[in-house]
Amino acid sequence: MPEGAKESQAVDDHEQIRSRSSRRLWLTGGVAVAAAAAGAGVAWWRSQPQAMGPSAEQQLWSQVFETADGKPFAMADWQGKSVLLNFWATWCPPCVKEMPMLSAFAAQQARHGIQVIGLAVDKNEAVLRFLQRQPVQYPVAMAMQGGLGLTRTLGNLQGGLPFTVLFDAKGQVRQRKIGELSGEDLANWSQKS
Template structure:
């Protein structure tokens, strides 16, 4: 799947972007929270089939195991300074959106797996995020993740609706609002699944 600039639009280029800019006090505030890099796809993108990652115990999982939930999937590593900087905000985001049926999956690319990630979680006092591992980076490669951190927003149908490359302030109100809006299932999709 190609992510050409002609096949996507940035959130701030969209009508909602103008509202978010006004709400945050202008471009400087939006740049600080990372929204200027959030790219919303005009057409939701299906995920490749057969993607697999593991939990802390080494049990294989796929995105289909979260069917019906929206996902914020963050690809990160302990050796990546911007990744490390945004982890506390991702942990807080998880606490803010879990009751909305939105899961935050932080998929570690650390080759050391749990033995490397668990001490990092303890040192940084991450309490809400579960440990998820993609140590060989296969899931990231299949999803065209080229830089860390990269975050995918996946709606309740299992479709990628947006992506952000780089660090963001995930727990800021305007970012949380954008995630909630992006992961809402369109009414037409809800009615077609009920019939």
């Protein structure tokens, strides 16, 4: 084979190898992007409230909790009002971050009929210490470990905190959110209560 033909063949071989490598790289990248998108989709789906258990609302309204200082706190006492129920814990950074906003919302909404209630999935002592440092304008009761089971009944299958549920005056769920609330969430929800 003449020298020029050998060089031309070498260049062609090199181009084919580079082309195959480039296709493999694009294919691998495409598969990786598809897998990442699928994983993100599953994670998003898991972070959304799911279907509630049968008679979940009835179960909630029959609960009697205790305040951090040991007084009874019956959910039935709040029926007939729109209730924004926030499950939280002192060890949960997004829970703690949203509490001043919830407290301001509670003070504003007290005149408009939405009652904010905090249910702490925590230990009494930790909640008492926390509320002494950062008081809130709404009642807080202790849901303890049973609180996570209650959140699952209300559609929070992963048990993530914070978890907030808006009930209308008939005791029916109107809105739910797993994760930190925004001011926009509260503004929208207050119009739907």
